[in-house]
Every structure is written in structure tokens, then in C-alpha cells.
Amino acid sequence: MRAVIVGAGVAGLAAAVRLGRDGWETLVVEQAPARRSGGYLVNLLGPGFDAAERLLPGLAARDLGLFTTVLVRADGRPKLTVPAELAAAALGKRAITVFRGDLESALFAEVRPCADFRFGTTVTAVTQEENAVRVTLSDGTVEHADLLIGADGVHSATRTAVFGDGWRVPLPYVVGAVDLPGPPAGVPERSGTTFIGPGRTAAVINLGPQRSSAFFAYRSETPRSDLDRGPVDALGAAFGDLGGGVPDALRHLALHPGAAYFDAVSQVVMPRWSAGRVVLLGDAAWCVTLFAGHGAGLALAGADQLGAALSAHDDVPAALAGWERALRPEVTRRQALARRGMRQYAPPNRFHVWLGDVTVRAVTLPGIRTLVRRAATR
Numbered sequence: 001m002r003a004v005i006v007g008a009g010v011a012g013l014a015a016a017v018r019l020g021r022d023g024w025e026t027l028v029v030e031q032a033p034a035r036r037s038g039g040y041l042v043n044l045l046g047p048g049f050d051a052a053e054r055l056l057p058g059l060a061a062r063d064l065g066l067f068t069t070v071l072v073r074a075d076g077r078p079k080l081t082v083p084a085e086l087a088a089a090a091l092g093k094r095a096i097t098v099f100r101g102d103l104e105s106a107l108f109a110e111v112r113p114c115a116d117f118r119f120g121t122t123v124t125a126v127t128q129e130e131n132a133v134r135v136t137l138s139d140g141t142v143e144h145a146d147l148l149i150g151a152d153g154v155h156s157a158t159r160t161a162v163f164g165d166g167w168r169v170p171l172p173y174v175v176g177a178v179d180l181p182g183p184p185a186g187v188p189e190r191s192g193t194t195f196i197g198p199g200r201t202a203a204v205i206n207l208g209p210q211r212s213s214a215f216f217a218y219r220s221e222t223p224r225s226d227l228d229r230g231p232v233d234a235l236g237a238a239f240g241d242l243g244g245g246v247p248d249a250l251r252h253l254a255l256h257p258g259a260a261y262f263d264a265v266s267q268v269v270m271p272r273w274s275a276g277r278v279v280l281l282g283d284a285a286w287c288v289t290l291f292a293g294h295g296a297g298l299a300l301a302g303a304d305q306l307g308a309a310l311s312a313h314d315d316v317p318a319a320l321a322g323w324e325r326a327l328r329p330e331v332t333r334r335q336a337l338a339r340r341g342m343r344q345y346a347p348p349n350r351f352h353v354w355l356g357d358v359t360v361r362a363v364t365l366p367g368i369r370t371l372v373r374r375a376a377t378r
């Protein structure tokens with residue numbers, strides 16, 4: 001069996017790992033000239049953690065472990081310090097926190113020996129044949145496969161080619177993330193500072209050289225024109241008044257604007273994720289947004305479960321239908337939670353979703369940990 005996978009992000013690489021393990025031949029097509037890394041922290045818990053454990057047993061070594069979170073005021077002064085132990089208690093034992101870039105690198109290392117990669121390439125046309133799918137690529141080649149997986153993110157070209165336009169639901173937010181080469185000034189060692197203000201969040205993490213990162217999200221009624229302005233201008237305008245680690249992060253961003261992840265926030269809502277021998281996976285199919293805090297986890301779990309469904313059926317379209325039936329309720333729930341959470345603030349990851357809850361002030365009371373964990377892993 002042969003699969004063409006469009007997109008070498010978390011979903012595409014995880015699918016290549018899983019299918020490769022099940023004996024599939026895979027070709028991964030990525031539009032960027034080289035593998036893209038970067039991005040802020042992702043928390044993997046629940047089905048995402050289970051899938052990571054199966055697909056990437058070595059990932060635990062990249063766990064960022066415990067660090068303190070400091071909620072700060074606009075000028076950078078601390079407002080509330082949340083000890084590392086509390087974060088650990090909130091997320092529970094079966095959880096891991098990694099840089100998105102580390103997760104991608106680990107998947108790439110796992111899959112590199114057994115998958116073919118074609119960078120700087122995208123899909124231009126898709127035709128379904130009786131027992132195969134015919135994929136035309138931008139390098140002029142034509143590939144035949146048993147399955148085409150569109151894992152090319154929220155702006156998926158595979159989705160457009162097969163399902164047409166109109167599935168992306170824009171939300172009034174813009175998000176930016178940038179890796180920092182050294183410890184950001186104004187952020188204590190092994191700490192993350194988070195400013196959460198009305199309609200905007202800035203989080204800067206200091207885990208040492210090459211292990212530091214900044215995340216920004218803000219509400220915007222004109223995300224498209226913000227994107228046109230570019231990350232330096234738009235994030236500077238939205239966060240330039242803040243203190244703490246933010247000025248250092250913005251300075252670094254100004255020096256390396258191309259390294260930033262910068263996008264408008266949108267969900268993808270579709271009635272079907274597959275058609276014949278084409279399936280969409282990850283953000284391409286169901287982008288839940290960062291406000292759900294489960295985008296990477298769902299991409300991993302979706303890929304792993306897709307492999308399981310394909311192993312259990314000889315008939316590809318039937319396998320895709322069964323896979324979607326099982327996964328859809330969780331995705332629908334996450335999308336609803338994201339829309340709800342978004343009204344209050346713009347949290348950078350799952351832990352912050354919980355942190356934003358006012359109950360944070362009560363968690364030091366004895367006996368309340370179980371309640372906390374339930375809320376955090378919801």
C-alpha cells in the first residue's frame with residue numbers, strides 16, 4: 001500500500017510514522033523548502049499523550065518538565081506565581097509538555113529512514129480513479145497511491161483541490177510565536193511569564209539558551225490586514241507597551257521576522273473529512289485552534305487512529321469512514337470549548353486555559369487537587 005502525505009507538520013509526520021510502521025510506503029510532500037520548526041509549547045494529554053507514547057516512545061526525554069509560571073502585570077511585575085508542582089498537579093501524570101518544534105523533530109527523526117520526502121513541493125490536482133488516487137504535484141510529477149492524506153494545515157491546498165473552498169471559519173484573533181536564542185531579559189530562569197489582558201496574551205518562557213520562546217495572541221477585527229502588516233509591525237503595535245520579557249522577545253522578532261509563526265486564527269468545520277481515497281488530517285480537517293489547547297494532540301491521535309482503522313479494514317474508504325465516526329465527537333467537543341474559551345482571553349496552551357480560570361486562586365486549599373485536575377484535563 002502506498003500513501004502520499006501532503007504536509008510535514010505534526011499530523012503529516014505522525015501519519016508517516018504510523019503508516020510506515022504498518023508496512024505502507026509513504027511519500028511526504030512539503031511546500032516549505034526545508035522542514036519548518038519553531039512554535040511555542042504544546043501540552044500532550046489524554047488521547048494525544050497516548051498516541052505520543054505509541055508513536056514516539058523517546059519523546060519523554062524532550063519533556064520540558066516542571067517550571068514556574070508567573071502571571072504578570074502589563075509592566076512585567078508579578079501578579080501571581082504558580083509553582084511548578086501545581087502545573088504538574090493540574091495536568092496529571094499522563095501529560096507531557098514539549099516545544100512544538102521538538103515534537104516535529106522527534107517525528108521526523110523517527111520517520112526519516114523509511115519515508116520519502118519532497119520539499120518545496122505541493123499538490124496541484126487530484127483525480128480519483130477506480131482503485132487509486134492520482135496526485136499531480138507542483139514539480140510536474142504525477143503520483144499514484146492507495147491513499148492521499150491532506151495534512152497541510154489550516155490553509156490546506158488538498159482540501160481546496162478536493163472539497164472546494166469555504167470550510168474555514170475565521171475568528172477575530174491573530175497569533176504569533178517565535179523561538180528565542182537566549183534567555184529573555186526580565187524572565188526568571190526556568191520560568192514562564194504570562195500577561196493576560198483583555199483580548200490579548202503574551203507569554204515568554206525562559207528555559208535557557210535555545211530553549212526559550214515567546215507567544216502572542218490578540219483579538220483583531222481585521223486579521224487579514226494585520227497579516228499583511230507582518231509580525232514585526234502587528235505584534236509591535238499590539239504588545240509594544242508591555243514590560244517584562246516582552247521587549248526582548250519583540251527585539252529578537254524584529255531581527256528574525258521570517259522565523260516567526262504568524263497567522264490568523266480560524267477553525268475548520270467540515271461535514272466529511274474524506275472523499276473516496278482522500279482524507280484530511282489535523283488542522284486541514286478540523287483545526288480546533290490554539291484556544292482548545294489540543295491541536296497537536298489531536299493531530300497525533302488522529303494519525304495514530306487512522307493507521308489503526310486502515311489496518312483493520314481492507315477497504316480504504318470504509319476505513320476512513322469508521323475512523324471519522326470514532327474521532328468526530330472529540331473534535332466537535334474541542335471546537336466548542338475553544339469558541340467558549342476564546343471569549344475570555346487568548347491562552348497559549350492547555351495549561352493556561354485552565355490557569356485563566358478564576359479557580360486558580362483556590363487550588364492551594366487542601367483536597368482540591370482532584371477537582372483541579374478534572375478541570376485542567378477537560
Ligand SMILES: Cc1cc2nc3c(=O)[nH]c(=O)nc-3n(C[C@H](O)[C@H](O)[C@H](O)COP(=O)(O)OP(=O)(O)OC[C@H]3O[C@@H](n4cnc5c(N)ncnc54)[C@H](O)[C@@H]3O)c2cc1C
Binds near residue numbers: 007123151154281
Ligand atoms: C512553523 C509553525 C509553528 C507553529 N507554532 C504554533 C504555536 O506556537 N502554537 C500553536 O498553537 N500552534 C502552532 N502551530 C500550529 C500547530 O502546529 C498545529 O495547530 C497542530 O500541531 C496541528 O498540526 P498540523 O500538522 O495539522 O498542521 P501544521 O502544524 O500547520 O502543519 C502543516 C504543514 O503543512 C505544510 N503545508 C501547508 N500548506 C501546504 C501545501 N499547500 N503543500 C504542502 N505542504 C503544505 C506546512 O508548511 C506545515 O509544515 C504552528 C504551525 C507551524 C507550521
